[in-house]
Amino acid sequence: MAATKSVVTILVLVIFFFVYRVDTFKEKRRFYYEEGVIPSLSHCPGHYCGRTELQNGSWSTCGACERGLRRNDSSACVQCNDTPEFYDKLYLGFMGLLPLTFHLGCIDAAAKRRTFTKDVMALYASAILEVCVAAVVTLLITEPMGSFHIRSCKVRKLADWYPLLHNPNPNYEGPLHCTQEAVYPLYSMVFVFYTLCLLVMLVIRPVLSSKLLPGRGKSAIYSALYFFPALIVTHAVGAGLIYYSFPYMVIILSVISNAAHFAFQLDQSMPGLLLGCVRDVRNLVILLGHWGLHAYGIIAITQLKEGVLHGSLCALVPLPAFFYILTSRFTDPSNMS
Incomplete structure (x- = not known):
């Protein structure tokens, strides 16, 4: 009977240890980004989510860029001015x-x-x-x-044709809908x-x-x-x-x-x-x-x-x-x- 209690105690401790380590790992790997409207430009998750500059100088929440715009390396939605190759x-x-x-x-x-x-x-x-x-x-x-x-957006890779399949889900808190015409x-x-x-x-x-x-x-x-x-x-x-x-x-x-x-x-x-x-x-x-x-x-x-x-x-x-x-x-x- 005592041996059974010891085994149960050890199993509980092992499970607690792994749960603690997983939570700690998730916390370390947590993706941080500023949500909502922000005063200065900051990075957005995913490959196609971007921010649009508002009239008062602030930046919108991360989302899909408007038609004819595409996110740049700084996550700002900029106008496409490329010429078709x-x-x-x-x-x-x-x-x-x-x-x-x-x-x-x-x-x-x-x-x-x-x-x-x-x-x-x-x-x-x-x-x-x-x-x-x-x-x-x-x-x-x-x-x-x-x-x-x-006036077009340059095609860079196959994923540009299917942004619907690349909506990010940062920290599994809910997907960001950033579907847009990346190859406008x-x-x-x-x-x-x-x-x-x-x-x-x-x-x-x-x-x-x-x-x-x-x-x-x-x-x-x-x-x-x-x-x-x-x-x-x-x-x-x-x-x-x-x-x-x-x-x-x-x-x-x-x-x-x-x-x-x-x-x-x-x-x-x-x-x-x-x-x-x-x-x-x-x-x-x-x-x-x-x-x-x-x-x-x-x-x-x-x-x-x-x-x-x-x-x-x-x-x-x-x-x-x-x-x-x-x-x-x-x-x-x-x-x-």
Whole structure:
């Protein structure tokens, strides 16, 4: 009985010792910062929480910076005055090419014609005009308004695209909500662009489709009503991942799409594929489109930092098409028997 009491006493002392040491450790590691409005600037926890200077010279409580502002090293919310880099412009161009590519593909699928006609070409021109108008308006309404110049916050890392996942919880007393557009305006202007694309399409396309491609033209419009929400959701969730991976996505998808285009040709012989690219205007335009996308991906990866060397890589753009043509006789299904 006495031995049992001794064991219980020892266990209580051990538990008390560890609880005391943990509390002491937490106290030593406690994060101290000034809460509420303060007279002079002091540091804020987290990577995106900052303080805004008030009219009376004091500083606000730690929180999210206003749109167009970003926290600096001193935790002060300062205006973003960076200019988008070449890679940023290529990223915005890629986001503009996405709806245009989908538009052209949907129009081609709705027309169900193996050759270009005036009616189909007019719908293609309409899709290009819609995307261009939406892009121009988006640039004009982005600060500074009325100018094609963009005032932006520089992208530093992947976490800048997902500040929602980096709200600090100092000392586990409650999270500080500091979610903001740290990559202003690269994130929000894409939403504006997609919305304008949809609105401009609904104004222009129905009239043209009813006159140029009655019956079948509306399916391309219905398809856009599906893929635009899909693009918006994809951008909302994966914008940061797309920002860092779009050059490789462009190259891979252009190669796959190029091979799929050749695979649908009836004559899979080498002369037939070569003559098909030259004689058929539709095939030639599609091939040049694939080559353009492939070159766009190469430029985005290299950013032409070494002009002559990286520019010469664009000479490899026709290589996937020529490789398919040269090896088509080995992959022709008719030869399997």
